[in-house]
Amino acid sequence: MVTWLLGGLLLAFVVLPIIRLATTSSVASLHAAASAAAVRDATLLSLQAAAITAGIATLFGVPLAYILARASFRGRNALQALVDLPLVVPHTVAGIALLFLFGRTGWVGGPASHLGVSFYGSQWGIVAAMLFVSCPFAVNSARVGFEAIDPKLERAARSLGATPWHAFQRITLPLALRGVLTGAVLVYARSISEFGAVVIIAYYPATAPVEIYNLFLQSGLTQSASAAVVLLIVTLATFLVLRTLASGRLLAQVNRAYP
Amino acid sequence: MPTPRPGLSVSELSAQAGPFTLGPLSLAIPPDRVLVVLGPSGAGKSMLLETIAGLRSQQGGQISLTGTDITGLSAERRRIGLVFQDAALFPHLTVRDNIRFGPRASRRSAPDTTGDLLGQLGIGHLADRAPRSLSGGERQRVALARALAIQPSLLLLDEPLSALDQPAREDMRTLLQRLLAELAIPAAHVTHDRDEALSIGDDLAILVGGQLRQTGPATHVATHPADPDTARLLGWAELGHGTAANGAARIGQLIIHDRAAGGLHGPVQAFYRPEDIELGPIAQGPPPGAGLTAHVQEIIRTRPLARVSLSCDPPITAQILHRDLDRLQLTAGQQVQVSLLPGSLRLFRAR
Numbered sequence: 001m002v003t004w005l006l007g008g009l010l011l012a013f014v015v016l017p018i019i020r021l022a023t024t025s026s027v028a029s030l031h032a033a034a035s036a037a038a039v040r041d042a043t044l045l046s047l048q049a050a051a052i053t054a055g056i057a058t059l060f061g062v063p064l065a066y067i068l069a070r071a072s073f074r075g076r077n078a079l080q081a082l083v084d085l086p087l088v089v090p091h092t093v094a095g096i097a098l099l100f101l102f103g104r105t106g107w108v109g110g111p112a113s114h115l116g117v118s119f120y121g122s123q124w125g126i127v128a129a130m131l132f133v134s135c136p137f138a139v140n141s142a143r144v145g146f147e148a149i150d151p152k153l154e155r156a157a158r159s160l161g162a163t164p165w166h167a168f169q170r171i172t173l174p175l176a177l178r179g180v181l182t183g184a185v186l187v188y189a190r191s192i193s194e195f196g197a198v199v200i201i202a203y204y205p206a207t208a209p210v211e212i213y214n215l216f217l218q219s220g221l222t223q224s225a226s227a228a229v230v231l232l233i234v235t236l237a238t239f240l241v242l243r244t245l246a247s248g249r250l251l252a253q254v255n256r257a258y259p
Numbered sequence: 260m261p262t263p264r265p266g267l268s269v270s271e272l273s274a275q276a277g278p279f280t281l282g283p284l285s286l287a288i289p290p291d292r293v294l295v296v297l298g299p300s301g302a303g304k305s306m307l308l309e310t311i312a313g314l315r316s317q318q319g320g321q322i323s324l325t326g327t328d329i330t331g332l333s334a335e336r337r338r339i340g341l342v343f344q345d346a347a348l349f350p351h352l353t354v355r356d357n358i359r360f361g362p363r364a365s366r367r368s369a370p371d372t373t374g375d376l377l378g379q380l381g382i383g384h385l386a387d388r389a390p391r392s393l394s395g396g397e398r399q400r401v402a403l404a405r406a407l408a409i410q411p412s413l414l415l416l417d418e419p420l421s422a423l424d425q426p427a428r429e430d431m432r433t434l435l436q437r438l439l440a441e442l443a444i445p446a447a448h449v450t451h452d453r454d455e456a457l458s459i460g461d462d463l464a465i466l467v468g469g470q471l472r473q474t475g476p477a478t479h480v481a482t483h484p485a486d487p488d489t490a491r492l493l494g495w496a497e498l499g500h501g502t503a504a505n506g507a508a509r510i511g512q513l514i515i516h517d518r519a520a521g522g523l524h525g526p527v528q529a530f531y532r533p534e535d536i537e538l539g540p541i542a543q544g545p546p547p548g549a550g551l552t553a554h555v556q557e558i559i560r561t562r563p564l565a566r567v568s569l570s571c572d573p574p575i576t577a578q579i580l581h582r583d584l585d586r587l588q589l590t591a592g593q594q595v596q597v598s599l600l601p602g603s604l605r606l607f608r609a610r
Contacts, residue, residue, distance in 0.1 A: 152347040155314045158334040159341040160409055161365030166335075170364075174351050 018232070025226045033226035042211035043234055049123055049207065050191035053130040054138075057187040061138035062180055066168070068139070069146035083139045086132055094132050095200030102128055102201065125202040130191035137186035145179020146172065181246035188242060192235050208234075265325055266290040266445040267311070267413050272320035274310045281306050281469040283320060288413075288445035288462070290325075295460030295477065296449040297492055303469040304449035305344075308415045311447070312339045325412050335365070340406030344418040346398040348390035354401050355386040361409035376404040380434070396427030400434070407442075414439075414446040420455055435459060453494050457481055465489045487607055490530040498529035499573040500609055508606055511572035515549045515604060526609035529573075534564060535603030536577035538587060539596045550598040555591050558584065569597060 025033075033039050068080055086094065102109040102119035109119050119125035149172055157167035173180070195209040206214060208231040216224035266289040273282035281303040288294045298304050309315040311322060313334035321330050329337050348357050358373045377383040380400045390398060399419050406414060419435070420428045436459060439446050449466075450456050456463060456477070463480040465472040465488070473485040484490035491497070501510035503523035508515040510529045541552060553571030564578035567589065575597060589595070 150345075150347065152343055152345070153349060155309070155312075155334075156341065156343065156347040156405075157349070157360065157364070158314060159312050159337075159339060160361035160405065161335045161338070162360070163333075163335055166364055170360075171349055 021225060021232070022229055024222070025229045029222075029226040030229055034230045036227070038206070038211055039208075039215075039227045039230060042206050042208045043231055045123065045126070045205055046192050046208040046231070047234065047238065049126045049130060050188045052123075053127050053134060053191040054184045054188040056127070057131055057135045057138035058142075058180060058184045061135055061183065062142050062173075065139045065142035065180075065183075066146055066172075069143045070151065084136050086134075087136050091133055091194065091196030092200060095129060095197035098125075098128055098132055098197065098201050119201065121202050121204050123202075123205070126198050126205075126207055129197035129201045130194050133194050133197050134187040134190035137190055138183040141183030141186060142176060142180045145176035145182075148179070149175045178246065182243075185239070185242045185246050189235070189239050192238075266292070267447070268323045269311065270321050272307075272310060272322065273318045274306060274315055275318055276306060276315075279303065279306075279469060281310065282471075284466075284471040285320075286464055286471065286474060288447060290445050291443045292461040293439050293446045293448060293459055294462045294464055295456040296447060296464045296466050297453060297456040297460075298449070298451060298466035299492065300451055302466045304451075304466055305417050306469075307466065308341065308417050308447065308449060311413075312341050312415055313337050314341075338409060338412050340409060340411030340414045342399070342402045342406050342414070342416045342419045345422050346390075346395075346402040346419075348393075348398055348401055348405070350390050353387050353389060354382065354393070357390065357401055358405045358408050361405060365409065372408060372410075376408055379438075380404045394427065395423045396431055399423065399431055403435075403438070407438075412444060414442070414444055416446065416448040418450050419448075421450065421452065432458060451492075453492060465492060467492075482602065484530070484605060487528055487530065490605055490607075494532070495530040495605060496533050496576060498531050498575070498604070500526060500528050503527045503606065513549055513551050513573060513599075515599075515606070523606055523608060527606045528609045530605045530607070531575070531599055532603045533566075533576055533578040535600045536575060536579070537598040537600060538567065538569075538577055538579060538583070538589070539598065540587075541594055541596050549604065550596060553595055553597045555589055555593045555595060557591060558589060560584075569595070571597065 064083065068076065068083070089097075099106070099120070101107055102112075102125060104110065104113055104118070104120055106119075112119065117124060119128055153171050153175070154164075154167045157171045158164065162170065193209065194207075195213065198207055199210050199213070203210065208227075212224050212227050212231060215227050266287065268287045270285045271283040272285070273280065275281070284307075286294065296304050296307060306315060310317050313329070313332060317330070321328060323329060324337070324339070348354075349360065352360065355373060355377070358376055359371070362371070362373075374383075377386055380403060382397060382400050382404065385393060385397060385401070390401065393401065399422075402419070416435070420431055423431060432455065435448075439459070448456075448459055450459075460477040462475065463477040464474040465480065465484075467488045472489050473480055480489070481493050484493050484495060487497070498513070499510050501508055501513075502525065503509075504525075506516070508523065508527055508529065510527075515529070551571055553569040553575065556568040556570040559566040559568075560581070562581075565581050565584050567577045567579060567584075569575045569577060577597070587595070
């Protein structure tokens with residue numbers, strides 16, 4: 001009984017502000033906010049940047065996750081700690097650090113600007129900020145997926161004539177797909193909600209959280225609330241769709257496609 | 260360089276896993292024979308198979324198969340069929356696709372033998388099932404079919420029966436015996452179970468602590484263990500410590516004038532086969548081998564042989580037929596003549 005009460009209180013703490021926020025805006029004000037070009041552009045930019053980030057984090061995170069799950073070497077724990085580092089770095093600090101690296105005179109930003117790629121105030125800067133704060137989710141989720149697979153399965157595949165890559169592709173990856181996809185969804189969710197790091201490296205073009213902050217500063221609570229609800233609806237909807245796909249139906253299809 | 264022989268030939272093979280060292284060891288399996296590697300758990304049996312299969316890097320030595328040196332080949336190019344203790348079937352593939360995995364992976368344009376294998380192993384009705392819906396015995400059959408589908412030059416079986424319950428184990432053992440006899444490819448089967456070892460193996464290799472203690476025809480090794488560890492693994496029971504001098508040994512009250520005692524001098528350790536102990540009424544002339552009188556301490560009616568604990572020096576436990584138990588009308592406390600038949604004793608120099 002007490003456990004239910006305590007858990008219920010925590011849930012109420014999470015849900016009540018969202019409900020309160022959702023009930024502040026009328027349908028007309030939501031429509032107005034959604035048709036405002038700035039809000040629409042910011043939301044689309046957030047969706048796009050978060051999707052790109054999820055793709056990059058998965059592409060680079062899966063090999064690292066596999067190494068952490070399978071290889072035993074000195075310094076493995078240190079490597080795992082490095083992977084988790086972004087979880088403990090305050091996001092504004094992350095933004096400043098990224099700015100040093102990706103800014104116009106930074107180690108990466110300098111050479112990149114000669115090639116015509118700018119991170120400061122661009123979508124690439126936004127993606128860099130999102131990637132920094134969210135990549136641990138991709139690595140850790142995929143690592144848990146790989147760890148759950150009996151390493152004997154790969155050995156069996158090798159003995160049957162499969163190269164290490166073939167064994168990974170046909171056996172390990174399909175079996176760890178749930179973990180990999182869950183990681184991608186978490187990265188997406190974490191990225192779309194990121195504010196602190198993004199606002200420092202790319203104040204403009206504004207992502208949805210940055211645009212909402214601008215509206216809050218310029219026009220006050222009511223105006224920003226409508227835009228906030230629009231963002232909330234879009235992110236929740238995409239998150240729920242992706243999560244459903246990652247957890248079941250998509251997996252079943254992939255498994256059927258893998259004979 | 261030794262001349263390559265058909266079958267499997269392993270020379271001076273060694274491998275390392277943390278503090279554990281396997282080998283260096285040498286063994287050979289002719290094409291039509293089954294070698295059983297018998298050893299306690301932790302002896303390095305699985306490690307030996309994985310090293311031969313190329314799944315674990317070796318430190319030294321040479322492996323050749325059907326006359327070709329495969330030491331430098333990666334696992335996927337060795338064509339060695341491997342069956343794991345827990346089958347290790349791919350859980351996301353059907354039985355049929357598990358069996359097809361090998362031929363597809365190696366892209367060999369050989370005729371599809373999946374149907375034949377399904378029939379041969381009696382699993383045709385399971386072809387479209389998922390591995391998780393199979394019983395332990397069915398899983399092992401699928402694992403065996405999957406390993407045979409690559410038409411291996413060598414079959415390695417890593418305790419394939421130990422995860423099975425008794426009836427399934429008997430079925431699988433019969434199937435394995437039949438298949439291995441038909442296939443005429445060299446096979447290595449590792450186990451810690453001596454009944455399994457003696458029923459399946461043509462040859463026996465005893466592995467203890469990463470080292471081969473003894474190899475030879477199974478029947479010979481079983482009757483002539485070369486050291487106490489091997490004797491224990493093969494079901495010999497320890498009789499105790501004693502001394503040997505001038506072709507005779509004394510263990511407690513028991514005097515052994517046996518070939519076993521020949522050539523030994525000083526402290527010895529003796530082993531006996533519990534099923535080679537003969538019990539009879541007192542005073543019927545001198546027993547054929549070594550003997551002494553004892554009191555029956557306890558009778559445990561295990562199957563197939565009953566165990567009779569005997570109070571004597573050294574203490575002995577005999578395993579006898581239930582028929583003999585009834586014939587002798589044995590009861591606890593009764594005095595009996597205990598005879599150890601010739602050949603049922605082994606003496607080792609005590610360390």
